[in-house]
């Protein structure tokens with residue numbers, strides 16, 4: 001098999017490749033770039049928040065132009081000028097930050113990147129079930145992403161109605177919103193192609209002996225995720241299409257009629273419902289939050305099992321919880337809409353389902369924590385990220401409970417508290433899991449280890465600064481500071497807690513700096529990292545049976561599976577790990 | 584091209600009883616159900632929320648659902664699609680029995696029926712895009728043409744009388760700057776003064792008299808929006824099906840020579856998709872045209 005890979009020309013091997021590993025790496029790199037870009041947008045916004053209407057520092061000022069920034073006079077005497085972020089620029093950056101982070105960075109990284117690279121290997125498959133569809137899915141994603149970015153260059157700038165694009169605001173927004181909708185439709189298509197491929201691969205391409213309950217938890221997590229993508233995304237595609245029609249074809253699905261814009265009534269038949277959009281949007285977007293977290297939980301489970309040198313505690317509970325979570329996530333969406341005037345009967349239903357869905361989340365976290373009990377833990381970089389993931393995810397999840405109950409959500413809705421809640425889940429949560437995954441599977445992808453000390457510096461800096469960014473959000477929110485606000489000092493209660501916002505901004509700057517060791521490490525290790533064999537972590541799952549890096553077709557001989565996924569420290573065995581594949 | 588052999592590419596998997604492609608198509612169709620399901624929900628929600636008397640209902644004297652859409656044309660289209668589902672199955676069955684030529688012939692018939700569906704749809708769309716509804720500011724009466732009216736409720740719940748005429752724009756008169764002076768408007772047979780049996784005649788209407796003037800295109804009303812979006816998306820699915828079937832008609836013989844089983848499988852998957860597209864229409868027809 002491996003001799004065949006030599007015959008492929010460069011562009012087929014690395015650019016238009018159908019090999020799931022190459023596609024996985026393409027996804028990972030592209031998504032990491034989007035992650036950095038989305039973070040960059042936020043840094044500009046954080047500067048404005050901490051130092052309202054002060055000229056931006058040189059780096060940002062030189063790359064930004066109208067209408068994102070406006071010229072102001074800094075010094076009356078000398079006539080010196082500077083550039084400040086405008087309100088419109090702030091809105092566009094905010095909307096695009098959310099969109100990019102969720103749809104172009106985290107999901108492609110977690111599913112497209114790790115899912116693609118690891119899932120077929122852990123199933124013992126030679127590739128995805130539909131390799132060419134897999135390639136199509138990546139290129140569709142890239143096109144959608146580039147289209148989204150193109151929005152910055154149209155008249156009026158990028159989409160500026162928030163990542164949630166609520167009508168009627170989004171109906172009357174500038175052209176950027178149309179680009180956003182087109183981009184979303186393309187991205188959704190990409191993720192549909194991907195999810196079909198994942199499910200078929202995990203169900204049909206498992207090698208002999210690999211029964212469902214011998215699948216690593218990572219595969220289970222990806223499987224549930226794929227079902228969520230498959231079934232929750234189409235309603236958003238429908239909603240996107242309807243909003244597109246409202247904007248370009250004169251329909252009024254989300255337009256109740258009688259909207260007066262700058263003194264002129266919007267020409268439409270009316271009769272639409274803005275709330276309909278919210279329902280369709282959250283019907284996707286709540287399952288989407290589990291799309292954001294489940295692959296991360298999968299990675300953490302792998303890393304924890306490997307570095308505690310023990311079987312995962314409660315493997316089956318993990319699997320059943322993930323499935324139940326996936327199911328429940330379809331019937332909690334309206335907890336994002338408590339303040340839209342829904343009746344108490346309806347809100348009681350959604351409060352109940354929201355409380356119920358937190359149970360499987362807690363079971364998963366508990367299993368992972370108990371897995372640590374009594375272990376001789378190896379503290380390497382992936383494990384440090386995994387260990388810090390646990391409390392961060394706990395903070396994120398527990399702060400969700402007050403949001404799920406109407407009595408407290410009335411106070412907290414649309415404040416920085418909500419922002420704190422979900423960022424604890426996605427940032428020190430999912431993103432830490434992604435880092436753990438990069439450090440863990442890097443040797444598999446490249447045949448070389450990443451540098452351990454640079455890794456630890458990266459982890460320490462990230463851990464400290466990320467808390468400095470997000471912890472203040474809870475206090476800001478409880479003090480009543482609203483999200484999507486350009487300048488909190490314009491309100492008295494906001495001005496009183498401005499110090500916390502300044503702290504978060506400096507945390508973000510520190511977080512940016514803390515990524516430098518990672519970037520150096522990522523590239524340096526490609527050439528100078530210590531070379532390793534097939535199984536540097538002494539792990540059990542199937543990907544570690546294949547050579548590092550695996551050739552096209554993955555395995556030298558088709559593996560046969562004889563055991564469960566986490567048989568560490570089995571009494572009576574000569575080694576402390578028993579691999580799934582029989583030799 | 585690659586040496587990698589994917590398991591269960593052609594043979595069914597013992598657990599699911601399906602080869603990869605078939606399983607994949609079923610999953611894809613599940614997502615399609617969610618897509619059309621969301622659109623149908625939109626329809627239901629908007630209809631339920633519409634103020635009384637504003638949603639076109641078949642047989643209703645005021646809102647005239649059956650007059651907006653052409654039921655006989657849709658019935659004809661229903662027949663086309665159901666027949667095409669049958670020929671699609673026959674194409675696959677013949678391939679399975681080893682008869683390539685007959686299989687391809689039935690596939691061709693399927694494509695032709697699908698094409699006929701689109702032609703009919705074109706005429707339906709076209710007539711709507713050239714049919715106008717004019718709502719007047721107040722009662723209109725000129726040259727023997729009188730507006731009709733009905734009492735509706737606004738979203739706020741207050742009663743409101745709507746004065747309207749339906750018909751075609753014969754001519755648009757503009758002044759030197761291109762600003763519209765007036766329309767020469769030919770009312771529909773049954774809305775012109777005098778009702779059935781009288782010769783309709785064209786009448787001059789000035790923009791100042793008009794509260795709102797739209798075609799029966801997507802922007803005409805919530806109902807028409809639903810109609811155009813749902814049937815439009817369905818039409819795109821038909822176009823997609825035609826493209827795929829044409830592709831197999833043109834390139835099929837090559838694959839048939841080396842991998843007949845795989846080719847028959849591909850037609851089976853195409854068939855599954857095609858039946859789904861038909862099924863959507865079977866829902867669309869009563870929901871949009873008859874209810």
Ligand code: HEM
Nearest residue numbers: 289292293335336358361397400401403404413414422425
């Ligand atoms: C563990 C149980 C969880 C509960 C009970 C919960 C509850 C909630 C509630 C009720 C809201 C709406 C708050 C409001 O707008 O007033 C919310 C917002 C949000 N949650 Fe969670 N959540 C949980 C887990 C997660 C997870 C795992 C994620 C994954 C990333 C997540 C991401 C989000 C996001 C992105 C938002 C904000 C949406 C927006 O822009 O408005 N949540 N959560």
Ligand SMILES: [Cu+2]
Nearest residue numbers: 286333335336
């Ligand atoms: Cu939610």
